[in-house]
Amino acid sequence: DGGITQSPKYLFRKEGQNVTLSCEQNLNHDAMYWYRQDPGQGLRLIYYSQIVNDFQKGDIAEGYSVSREKKESFPLTVTSAQKNPTAFYLCASSNTGNSIVRNTEAFFGQGTRLTVV
Amino acid sequence: AQSVTQLGSHVSVSEGALVLLRCNYSSSVPPYLFWYVQYPNQGLQLLLKYTTGATLVKGINGFEAEFKKSETSFHLTKPSAHMSDAAEYFCAFSGNTPLVFGKGTRLSVIA
Numbered sequence: 001d002g003g004i005t006q007s008p009k010y011l012f013r014k015e016g017q018n019v020t021l022s023c024e025q026n027l028n029h030d031a032m033y034w035y036r037q038d039p040g041q042g043l044r045l046i047y048y049s050q051i052v053n054d055f056q057k058g059d060i061a062e063g064y065s066v067s068r069e070k071k072e073s074f075p076l077t078v079t080s081a082q083k084n085p086t087a088f089y090l091c092a093s094s095n096t097g098n099s100i101v102r103n104t105e106a107f108f109g110q111g112t113r114l115t116v117v
Numbered sequence: 118a119q120s121v122t123q124l125g126s127h128v129s130v131s132e133g134a135l136v137l138l139r140c141n142y143s144s145s146v147p148p149y150l151f152w153y154v155q156y157p158n159q160g161l162q163l164l165l166k167y168t169t170g171a172t173l174v175k176g177i178n179g180f181e182a183e184f185k186k187s188e189t190s191f192h193l194t195k196p197s198a199h200m201s202d203a204a205e206y207f208c209a210f211s212g213n214t215p216l217v218f219g220k221g222t223r224l225s226v227i228a
């Protein structure tokens with residue numbers, strides 16, 4: 001079945017440690033996105049990528065980094081510079097070609113819950 | 118600036134009662150609008166979307182929404198609530214950027 005796979009489902013990070021969240025899709029979608037979800041704040045965009053080897057910062061990119069070496073994969077690294085990383089992270093993809101087609105919905109993975117210990 | 122506002126962070130209804138979740142948007146371009154549902158510790162699932170054409174949009178699980186340009190609204194309704202409808206609902210807007218989400222409305226259904 002086609003879909004988006006995020007791993008791990010739960011992740012624990014020590015203070016000062018970098019961690020990488022995995023996102024893989026087999027929907028053949030060009031665009032991929034990372035959102036952060038906090039209670040009562042909805043979803044906020046961290047980074048997005050419309051094509052391989054290209055990505056743009058979203059609203060809350062500070063303390064995060066991404067790469068897009070393959071169409072299917074868009075990993076997110078939460079660096080030690082992110083002071084409050086505890087949150088639920090959602091990866092999404094959409095079939096937008098080389099531009100963001102506005103009528104195309106995004107498909108979401110099941111999320112990764114990151115906790116700082 | 119483009120934005121989405123969901124009125125009410127928590128809505129509670131009795132089983133069998135009407136569900137009404139409110140969403141207003143602000144945009145300088147014609148909007149494309151979406152409603153998503155999220156169950157605990159899961160990703161988001163698309164309920165319905167408005168792009169162009171008919172302003173009354175029907176979605177999955179008996180939900181529908183009406184786009185009203187004059188009111189800049191896209192409220193979600195369901196005639197009769199079911200216990201399985203308890204979840205968090207997000208309105209989203211697509212302008213010339215990736216999806217922008219409202220803060221969500223948590224729906225509780227009382228037996």
